[in-house]
Amino acid sequence: MPDAVVIGAGPNGLVAANLLADAGWTVEVLEEQEEPGGAVRSDRGVHADYVSDLCSSFYPLAAASPVLARLDLFEQGLVWSHAPRVLAHPLTDGRCAVLDRSPGDTAAALETFGAGDGVAWQGLCGIWDRIGPDLLRALFTPFPPVRATARLAARLRAAGGLRLARQLLLPVRRLGDEEFHGEAGRLLLAGNALHADLGPETAGSGGFGWLMSMLAQAYGFPVPAGGAQQLTWALVRRLQRRGGVLRCGERVVGIVVRAGRAVAVRTAIGETVPARRAVLADVSVPALYGRLIDPRELPGRLLADLRRFQWDFATFKVDWALGGPVPWAAEAAATAGTVHLADGMDELTRFAAQIAMGQVPDRPFALFGQMTTADPTRSPPGTESAWAYTHVPHRVRGDAAERGTITGAWDPGEQETMADRVEAQVERFAPGFRGRIKARRILAPPTLEAMDANLHGGAVNGGTTAVHQQLFFRPLPGLGRPETPVEGLYLASAGAHPGGGVHGAPGANAARAALRRAPGSLLARSRRALGRGAPLHAGTWP
Template sequence: MIGGGHNGLVTALYLARAGWSVAVLERNATVGGAIASGEVTLPGFIHDLYSTNQNLFLGSQTYADFGSDLSRHGLSFRTTDHPYANVFPDGSSVRVHSDYERTIGELAKHNPGDAEGFACLYQQYKQFAPYLFGLYGSAVPSSAAVRQVLSLLRHHGLRGARELTHTLLMSTRELGRTWFTTREARAMAACWGMHLDFGPDVTGGAMFPLLEMFADMENGMSVVEGGAQRLPQALAEVLAEHGGEVRTSAEVDRVLCSNGRAVGVRCADGNTLIARRAVIANVGPPALYQRLLEPDQVPAQMRRKSRGYLYGPGTMMLHLALDGPLRWAAGSELADFGYVHVAPYVDDLARTYTESQAGLLPVEPLLIVGQTSAVDPTRAPAGSHVVWIQIRTMPSVVRGDAAGTIRHTSWPEAVEPMTDRVLTKLEHYAPGSRARIVHATAYTPQDLESADPNLVGGDSVAGSHHLSQNFIFRPMSGHSGYRTAVPGLYLTGAATWPGAGNNATSGRLTARQVLNDLRLRGWASCSARCRWTAGPRPT
């Protein structure tokens, strides 16, 4: 297994449970990829460095299969029943609680039309969510995916399928206009699209908000107690119980092939690992077909397609150590919410998306303010807080500044004035926030890619999720599923269906694909050991 992100670890875990000898090779000193945590501001302040909301993993089939084992190795979650809110320049807010009646009541006070729209959209979510989540948990294309579609048709007919398809193909702007009355409620929906790479006017952007708005309402918002790093650590420890190995600081620079088939890997230090059954890579298609494989090992058409794999705009992360909670102008109780979105409105999101795509530092970036220690108080010393801010969307390469005030065009120079812009915006919505900051640490899009090469250009979702690169077109047209163009070589991770998110689905489905292929090839036993050659065994 190349790469120790959560999907790579999950693939390895399912294969080890099936009796395979599995080795996971991770370039970094620790496993986890974009699920990581650390004391990056001050000692005692534990920040989730990249992803923080772990609802998808908590609700995954992998957690259902291995949850008790993971718990034995220290994995636990803290959940808030105040999942998310939006705040606005006039001091108002829109809030979603796990208590549905309370949510509807507050929306009705804001605007009766918003409450009615939210309730009607929620009914559509409840009607169709079982089929959507079933589809997300199935390989695409597959007989399981077809069964989900047939079940939808059987229970809701063509009219229901047409209604759902119409909603899913909407942009987030269209979703808001269809269901909500005020620009505040419309912004609430559109912000969720920006978590991926769906600007307000991108077709198909409504799919993620439809699921996320209501799944987070029903389940609250969960973080890993003590830091996100405990999730991949627990996966690695359960893997070891099943006989699997994890080797860190072991960067793979070549997939080895023989007679047109993948047979092993070579590490940057010269060591090689020979695999009898399969090589699985938790990387993006460009890295696989352009870097890890020799040109003569890849069909020319596949190399050409991999060069066209699209990445979304970049992300900037800001980690704050505070001497107290944020004091939101919209009300002190907002300090209890897992996420607070600071947009403020749909038009601002659209400008931000366009500016970042043009290489410009945006004037009004979206701030996704994660109040981690409000959910998990163990993250900071008593009376103190950690705040996680994901800043969307950002240019991967800076060509200028939309506001015309930042003259720098390299991220190492632009990060300080951009951080000041973010903190100035936060100060407007949470007065006194600057005075509460004890220490701040910023990660640019370049820093994200350096930490995890799958986050190319700081794209936090490891590849665009637009319709041309989603569903049966993920990762590429003619290359859906988890097999690659090289026999014996498989691809897993966010570049494959169902894409980004800590749901572990890609890892689980990749393991299933590998096991099914080996059964079809007639391998009765897959327990033979991998062999290290051509150098000392890594420690």
């Protein structure tokens, strides 16, 4: 009987399993798919000579994560690779906003768009220098992060206090208007905000866009040399060398609860896998509370709150094997690993508004990845392994394109139509792009979900990044920590604080909670002595 069973071998599940194994626990990880990784996988499915990342590709949060740093994954063969430049946002008139690892170079480029914009960018970097380390500590520790928050509060007071807090809560359009005269700085912030589901007019999108921009400045947007799967294999090798067991092709269909405590899981083939101390679930919030646990074990208020859970945007992705480099009209875009494609702030707003109205965008904002530019091992010399993803509504009410025919059924015809639309967007900024395509692969929302059940409809963040579902509201009001109403059961997925991105914090938080509260631990003995050993029930639900 293992001490712990971890459901799901995504990065958070593997991080949790590693930390438990480090503490001397025996651990079994059960993964539904035939290979581990969740949204951190790669293959040669587009073309035999090209490595393509299936879902995620660039990992600034992984590079910044103290959780992953402490695992020393370089000892397991993980090597980070960087493109010459981090990020570019070309415009159809040939100009290009560029984010470089050097703040001075970024500032100098922004200055060509508007007098004083370089100084404004340096000012935003100065805020990061003052509060960035404490902000990251607060993000990567369990909620409420008391010590990190106290340090951060002191830093905030020194950096301007309420004015800075206001600045970070602004919609990114307003933040850009207040800080910059030209368009480049505004676009860098707004494009980074749309890495999540935060449109230019959304409260808090300014802070998120600033955070992603500063991570890009400080850590770059690195990629694992050889493909995203190398990050996963490093976690797997580390776990196995510590005695952990990984079982793929094992779908968990239920969690066994006795006397209010999780004691085992059931698999699709009828096997019951017991857990002596804890069950950790690297699964989506609706899957955990809506499918894996008998609703009779949960407070009624939780089930009511679950109906209000909000996913982030659905995702549509296209992978390409290109016979040559992308023919960007703006030459600076050729050296960036990540390229944002929208012709100005108004086009970003239009895109977000169409999704809000349930329409498939006619000119989709696309995040474009040049993987060989970032890692030369991804394809033969002189070629490019590339991808682009955009967002679409979960419930399609219409197609914004003139004579549009996409209904959201995502049958083969609709997938091809949408892929052509994404390619047309790339062509606006890189005339002749289609002539470089040797092969392509389409990953529509249902395809992404089939590859990883946590990616519901292609939602990649585990739930919206909007402020109403963050901090103590994430994933539901009163559930800001990895503990659940079922004793011995912990949420270890991106649905938990601090949310999406590959950084391992939800898995680490769940593992630490399990170690603190396991039978025999000091905390568990103290709780029993105080008469607090019983699980939460509806009457005590926050």
